[in-house]
Every structure is written in C-alpha cells, then in structure tokens.
Amino acid sequence: MPGKQAASAEETANAGRIRRGQVLHIVESAERAFAEAGFAGTTMTRLAEAAGLPKANLHYYFGTKEKLYRAVLENILTLWLDDMAPIVPERAPAEALGAYIRAKMGHSRARPHASKVFANEILHGAPHLRGFLTHELRRRVAEKTRVIEHWIAGGRMAQVDPVHLFFAIWAMTQTYADFDVQMRAVLGCAALGTAEYDAGEQTVLRLVLHGCGLETNDTNEGEQGRCRS
Amino acid sequence: MPGKQAASAEETANAGRIRRGQVLHIVESAERAFAEAGFAGTTMTRLAEAAGLPKANLHYYFGTKEKLYRAVLENILTLWLDDMAPIVPERAPAEALGAYIRAKMGHSRARPHASKVFANEILHGAPHLRGFLTHELRRRVAEKTRVIEHWIAGGRMAQVDPVHLFFAIWAMTQTYADFDVQMRAVLGCAALGTAEYDAGEQTVLRLVLHGCGLETNDTNEGEQGRCRS
DNA sequence: AAAGAAGTTGACCAAACAGTCAATTTCTTC
DNA sequence: GAAGAAATTGACTGTTTGGTCAACTTCTTT
Structure with missing residues (x-):
C-alpha cells in the first residue's frame, strides 16, 4: 500500500477523471453540432x-442547454486572443502581421467549427x-493598436487605421471557415484543401x-491555387 | 363610366393591391426579425x-415559416449580384474595384439586416x-474573374487571384454589417456612424x-475615424 | 345593393422541445 | 468486499412550437 501522501496525490489526480473526460468529449462534439445549426437550431x-x-x-x-453552450464558447475564446501574440513592437511589422495572419488562417482551417460558433454568436448580437x-x-485590441501606432510613428509602415x-x-481570415460553403460553390470543389488555403493566405498576406x-x-509567381475539378 | 378597356386595365392594376402591400410589409419586417435570431431562433x-x-x-x-423565409432571402439576393455591375473591362481597375467596394460598403450600412440573414444562411450550410x-x-464570379484576368494580362494591375x-x-465589406456588435464593443461606441464607415471604407479601399x-x-491624411465616446 | 371573392382572426391541435426524476449500474475508497 | 459516491439512463412532464380551421369582415364587381 502506498503512503498516505502518495495515495492522496493519486486520488486528487484521479478524482473527477471520468467527469473531465466526459465534459471534454461533450463540449467537443457539441461544438460541431452548434456550428451546423446555431444555438436555437440545435436540440x-x-x-x-x-x-x-x-x-x-x-x-x-x-x-441546461445554455450552460453547455457557454462551455463551448469559453473553450473557443482563448484561441482568438492568443493568436495576437506575435504582434509585439520588437518584431518587424511585415513579420509580425504575417505571423498573425498565418496563425488566423491556420485556425480557420484547423478549427472551422469553433469559428462558426463564434461567428453565429456575434451575428445574433x-x-x-x-x-x-x-x-x-x-x-487586447487597444494594446496591439499601440504596437501598430508605434510602428507607424517610427515610419516602419504606412498610416493605416x-x-x-x-x-x-x-x-x-475567418471567412475561410465561416463561409466555406460559398467558397466551395464558387470554386466548384467538394472541400477546401491545401491549394485553396494557400491561395487564400497568399491573397490575404x-x-x-x-x-x-x-x-x-512573394516567390511563387504563377500559382493560382484553383481546385482541379 | 370609363370604357371597358380602361376599366379592365385599372382592374388588373388594382387586383392584388392589398396582397402586394401586405406581402412586402411582412417580408420587410421579417428580414429584421430573422437577422436578429436566425431562421430557427425566430418564432x-x-x-x-x-x-x-x-x-x-x-x-x-x-x-409556412420556411416559405416566408425563402421570400425574405430572394428579396435579398438580387442586391448581391447587382453590386458587381461596375466591374467591366472598359473601366480602369482602380475605378471599377473602388466603385464595387463603395457599393458593397453602402449596402452593409443601408441594409445590415439583409446581410445578416444572408450570412446566417451561408454559415449554416x-x-x-x-x-x-x-x-x-x-x-457571375466566373464572368467578373475574366475581366480581372483581362486587366492582369494587359499589365493594368498586379497578379492577384x-x-x-x-x-x-x-x-x-460584409463584416461591417454582420459583426457590428463586435466592432461597437471594440470601438466603444453605441452605433456605427458615418465616421466609422468612412474609416472602414478607406481601409478596405x-x-x-x-x-x-x-x-x-487618398487625400485625407490625418483622419482616423474613431468614435468620440 | 346583392353576391361572391379576398382578407382577417381567435381558438384550437399534434409534434417537438428543454428539462426532471427515480431506479439502476459503475466506480472509488477503506 | 462492503458502503457510499459518482455516473448512467428510460420514462415522464409542462411548455412552446408551427400550422389549421371555421367564423367573420371588408373589398370588388356588376
């Protein structure tokens, strides 16, 4: 039998193991469901x-359904703010903004459901x-705005609001997750793949x-990144 | 008494007068309601x-509710396509794209509910x-794509997909209608006014x-277009 | 002004909804 | 392995939903 301290540490680590697992599983599957139909449209x-x-x-x-929805939302929010990390005064503007755009495009591709839930929430007030x-x-925006104003004041980039x-x-960037149906229809492809995301990222950059x-x-000239079909 | 032809013309013009008026009134008020809560969220x-x-x-x-919703959607769709009219090969690229952007920003401001209903529809597949x-x-996109490719081939603009x-x-442009809540929160103003729309239009342009x-x-240098509050 | 067509509306209904609960099983601790 | 805590679940409930309908009023035509 392990000592009381060891057992206690093991206990607290073990306590709520099932709960944590189920909560995470439910939140993840709910993210997809809410993304498809919104809060009101999901039973x-x-x-x-x-x-x-x-x-x-x-x-x-x-x-309640609402508390589950809030759990899904909170799970998403941290993503948004953390993406802004590259924007610091020390870095070169082109490099910092480029890294930010790449991070946001990456999230649109990796977590499209999260983006849709967020978009739906904002859309309805x-x-x-x-x-x-x-x-x-x-x-966070005020903080990063100061960084950009610092760059502008230093003549390191043009005067943009x-x-x-x-x-x-x-x-x-978010439109690649939120409006993917429209893009797929216009491009005539079944799914947005690497080619489309690369072309989108190049355009946004x-x-x-x-x-x-x-x-x-910009080294790759001729690339247009349409889908094949 | 007017002649039979005159009476008949008057009849057909008058027939369904009430119907047309009520249908239009219901569709217009429904646009606002659907924009606020989406299809499923609106009773x-x-x-x-x-x-x-x-x-x-x-x-x-x-x-049915669905037929009313479709009527609202169809009422909106024509707006989207008609905005693209300025994009013709004869015009200068900067002028044509500028006119298009101004038209789209104008619609975001004038018909925010229409934009939200459309966005909600796309968002949910x-x-x-x-x-x-x-x-x-x-x-329509294919047609306008050819115009832009024509400009690029003629060396009149850079090679952009x-x-x-x-x-x-x-x-x-649509984000100014769809995500207005987020913008108002970040800018700290009660409503998006002319100053914000002008600053947004300048940035997009x-x-x-x-x-x-x-x-x-770009003649107006110092303008930053924040709200006063 | 008669008569039919078009429009209006309160009362009603079956289905779907979020949420409850008590009975049962599984896990954890000693 | 006993006993309590945590987790699971089928059956249930009050409410809200989209939609119906028959009675009624207003409009249009002759």
Missing part, C-alpha cells in the same frame, strides 16, 4: 446524438459574449502587407 | 409581432441557397487597391 436530442450519449447524461453534466467583447477583446486593419484581417506599405517575400 | 409569433399582424395572417399569405451559389453566383480577391472584398498594385487617390 438537446441532437447534441446527445452527436456525443453518443443519452440526453439525460448531458443534463447531468451541464444542467453576442448575448453570451458581451463581457468578453467589451473587456478582454477590447483591451489599426483597429480597422484588425477588422479587415479578422474578416478575411498580399492585401494586408501591400496595404500597410510593406514588402511581401 | 412565427415573433414574426407576427414584428409585422403587427396576427400569426394566422402570415400563414394566409405565405403558408446554405440549405436554401445551394442553387443560387452554384449557379447564379458562380456564373481574382476569386480570392472577391472573397476578401466580400468578407471585409487601401488594402484592395494597394494589394492589386493600384494607386489610391
């Missing part, structure tokens, strides 16, 4: 099916995200960097 | 309240717009035109 029965569990089990862990928008996000620049970057009066290290 | 009772009519009256004119996306929109350029313009290697006739 508890559908969420239960998505998780492969009986409805009552979801209520056991989350109480952000009733569950007011605090996040007016505090965390606003603060930093806040509207962020709006533009968010819009252009080009617009932002040239728009800010910065150089692009 | 027939809410739609009836928005129109100031009893629920049964809406069913008299549209039959466009179940009612598949045909529009894969036929009308696709054809035309389709992804459209995606970028759509995203940047700058990114697109510089991104395409075109000149901007």
Whole structure:
C-alpha cells in the first residue's frame, strides 16, 4: 500500500477523471453540432446524438442547454486572443502581421467549427459574449493598436487605421471557415484543401502587407491555387 | 363610366393591391426579425409581432415559416449580384474595384439586416441557397474573374487571384454589417456612424487597391475615424 | 345593393422541445 | 468486499412550437 501522501496525490489526480473526460468529449462534439445549426437550431436530442450519449447524461453534466453552450464558447475564446501574440513592437511589422495572419488562417482551417460558433454568436448580437467583447477583446485590441501606432510613428509602415486593419484581417481570415460553403460553390470543389488555403493566405498576406506599405517575400509567381475539378 | 378597356386595365392594376402591400410589409419586417435570431431562433409569433399582424395572417399569405423565409432571402439576393455591375473591362481597375467596394460598403450600412440573414444562411450550410451559389453566383464570379484576368494580362494591375480577391472584398465589406456588435464593443461606441464607415471604407479601399498594385487617390491624411465616446 | 371573392382572426391541435426524476449500474475508497 | 459516491439512463412532464380551421369582415364587381 502506498503512503498516505502518495495515495492522496493519486486520488486528487484521479478524482473527477471520468467527469473531465466526459465534459471534454461533450463540449467537443457539441461544438460541431452548434456550428451546423446555431444555438436555437440545435436540440438537446441532437447534441446527445452527436456525443453518443443519452440526453439525460448531458443534463447531468451541464444542467441546461445554455450552460453547455457557454462551455463551448469559453473553450473557443482563448484561441482568438492568443493568436495576437506575435504582434509585439520588437518584431518587424511585415513579420509580425504575417505571423498573425498565418496563425488566423491556420485556425480557420484547423478549427472551422469553433469559428462558426463564434461567428453565429456575434451575428445574433453576442448575448453570451458581451463581457468578453467589451473587456478582454477590447483591451487586447487597444494594446496591439499601440504596437501598430508605434510602428507607424517610427515610419516602419504606412498610416493605416489599426483597429480597422484588425477588422479587415479578422474578416478575411475567418471567412475561410465561416463561409466555406460559398467558397466551395464558387470554386466548384467538394472541400477546401491545401491549394485553396494557400491561395487564400497568399491573397490575404498580399492585401494586408501591400496595404500597410510593406514588402511581401512573394516567390511563387504563377500559382493560382484553383481546385482541379 | 370609363370604357371597358380602361376599366379592365385599372382592374388588373388594382387586383392584388392589398396582397402586394401586405406581402412586402411582412417580408420587410421579417428580414429584421430573422437577422436578429436566425431562421430557427425566430418564432412565427415573433414574426407576427414584428409585422403587427396576427400569426394566422402570415400563414394566409405565405403558408409556412420556411416559405416566408425563402421570400425574405430572394428579396435579398438580387442586391448581391447587382453590386458587381461596375466591374467591366472598359473601366480602369482602380475605378471599377473602388466603385464595387463603395457599393458593397453602402449596402452593409443601408441594409445590415439583409446581410445578416444572408450570412446566417451561408454559415449554416446554405440549405436554401445551394442553387443560387452554384449557379447564379458562380456564373457571375466566373464572368467578373475574366475581366480581372483581362486587366492582369494587359499589365493594368498586379497578379492577384481574382476569386480570392472577391472573397476578401466580400468578407471585409460584409463584416461591417454582420459583426457590428463586435466592432461597437471594440470601438466603444453605441452605433456605427458615418465616421466609422468612412474609416472602414478607406481601409478596405487601401488594402484592395494597394494589394492589386493600384494607386489610391487618398487625400485625407490625418483622419482616423474613431468614435468620440 | 346583392353576391361572391379576398382578407382577417381567435381558438384550437399534434409534434417537438428543454428539462426532471427515480431506479439502476459503475466506480472509488477503506 | 462492503458502503457510499459518482455516473448512467428510460420514462415522464409542462411548455412552446408551427400550422389549421371555421367564423367573420371588408373589398370588388356588376
């Protein structure tokens, strides 16, 4: 028998093991379901099916549909803010903005459902995200705005409104997750693949960097990145 | 007494007068309601309240909630395609793209509800717009893509992927209608006014035109277009 | 002004909904 | 392995939903 300290540490590590696992599993499957139909359009029965569990089990862990939805949202929010990390005054503007755009495009591709849930929430007035928008996000944008104003004051990039620049970057990158159906229809392909994401990233990089009066290290000329079909 | 022909013409003009008026009124008020909560989140009772009519009256004119929703969508679609009219080979690229961007920004400001209903529909897989996306929109984009390729071939603008350029313009302009809550929170203002729309338009114009290697006739330097509060 | 067509509406209904609960099983601890 | 805690689940419930309908009013035509 292990000593009491060891057992206690093991206990606390073990305690709620099932709970943590189930909560994570339900939140992840719910993200996909909410992305497909929005909060109002997703039924508890559908969420239960998505998780492969009986409805009552979801209520056991989350109480209400709204609390489950909030858990999904909170799981997503950190992603948004953390992407902005590359934007620091020490880095060169082109490099920092480029890294930010690449990170955002990467998230659109890796976590399209998260982006859609977020977009849906904002679209309908952000009733569950007011605090996040007016505090965390606003603060973070103000902080990064100062970095960009510092670059502009130092003559390192053109005079662009930093806040509207962020709006533009968010819009252009997130649209690859949120409006993928429209893109697939226009491009005539079944799914957005590496070719489409690369072409999109090149375009966004080009617009932002040239728009800010910065150089692009654009080596691949002829590439157009359409889909084959 | 007017002659039979005159009376008949008057009749046909008059026939369905009430119907046309009510249908238009219901569709317009429903656009706002659907924009606020999406298709699933909007109840027939809410739609009836928005129109100031009893629920049964809406069913008299549209039959089902879905048919009313489709009527709202169809009312919106023409807007999207018509905006692309300025893009013709005869015009200078900067002028044509500038006019297009201004038209799209104007619609975001004038018809934000229409934009939100459209965005919500695409976000959830466009179940009612598949045909529009894969036929009308696709054809129109292909047509305008040829114009841009013509400009590029003539050395009149930089080599930018035309389709992804459209995606970028759509995203940047529509975000001013769709994500207004986020913008208001970040900017700290109660509503997006002329100052914010002007700053946004300047930013979008700058990114697109510089991104395409075109000149901007940017005369207003110091303007930053924040809100006062 | 008669008569039919068009429009209006309160009361009603079956289905779907989020949420509850008690009975049961599985896990953890000693 | 006993006993309690945590997790699971089928059956149930009150409410809300989209949609119907028959009675009624207003409009249009002759």
